[in-house]
Amino acid sequence: MIKFESRVKQEDGALIPAVDLNDSESDIYKGSGWAVAYVNDGEISEFKYIGEGLGLTFDLDTVMDDAHDHAKELIDEALKQKEAWFGMCSSYQFTDPLRIELSNPALLAKIIRIAVEQTVEEIID
Numbered sequence: 001m002i003k004f005e006s007r008v009k010q011e012d013g014a015l016i017p018a019v020d021l022n023d024s025e026s027d028i029y030k031g032s033g034w035a036v037a038y039v040n041d042g043e044i045s046e047f048k049y050i051g052e053g054l055g056l057t058f059d060l061d062t063v064m065d066d067a068h069d070h071a072k073e074l075i076d077e078a079l080k081q082k083e084a085w086f087g088m089c090s091s092y093q094f095t096d097p098l099r100i101e102l103s104n105p106a107l108l109a110k111i112i113r114i115a116v117e118q119t120v121e122e123i124i125d
Contacts, residue, residue: 002042004083008097018095019044019087025094032090034114036074036100039083047089048074050115051122063119071115075100075108086111 010017021029025044034050054070057063078084078100086107087097098107 004039004042004044004085004097005099007042016096018093019097021092021094026092029089029092032088034118035087035089035094036078036111037085037087037094037097038078038081039085044094048077049089050074050111051118054119058123060120060123063123064116067116067119068112070119071112074115075111 004019007019008017009019022043028044028047030047030049036048036050037044038046038048051067051070054066057066078086079102084100085094085097086100088095098104100107100111102108
C-alpha cells in the first residue's frame, strides 16, 4: 500500500508541494478551491470543499457565524476519518497538502480563517 505522504512532490521550480490526481481522484475533482481530502489507502476518496453547500446572506454577522460553524463541522468530520488532509485543489492537483490532526492547532485555525475570509469575500464581490 502506498502512503499518501509519498505522493506529495515538489517539482523543480514549483513554489509549493503538490499531489497529482490519479484517474479516480480526477473523477471527484470539482474544480479549484480550498478543500479537505479524505484519504483511504493512499488515495483521495472524497473532497469536501470550503463553503460547499453554505448559503449566502448579506448579513455580515450571520455569514461569519455560518462560515465558522461550517469550518468547525469540516474539521470535526475530518478528525473522524482514518486520514484527512487540507489543501488547495488546482489544475487536477491537490497543492500544499497538510494532514489534519489535533496536534496541529495552527492548521485548524487556518481552516476556520480561510472559510470565514472566503465567505465574506463572496458577499463583498
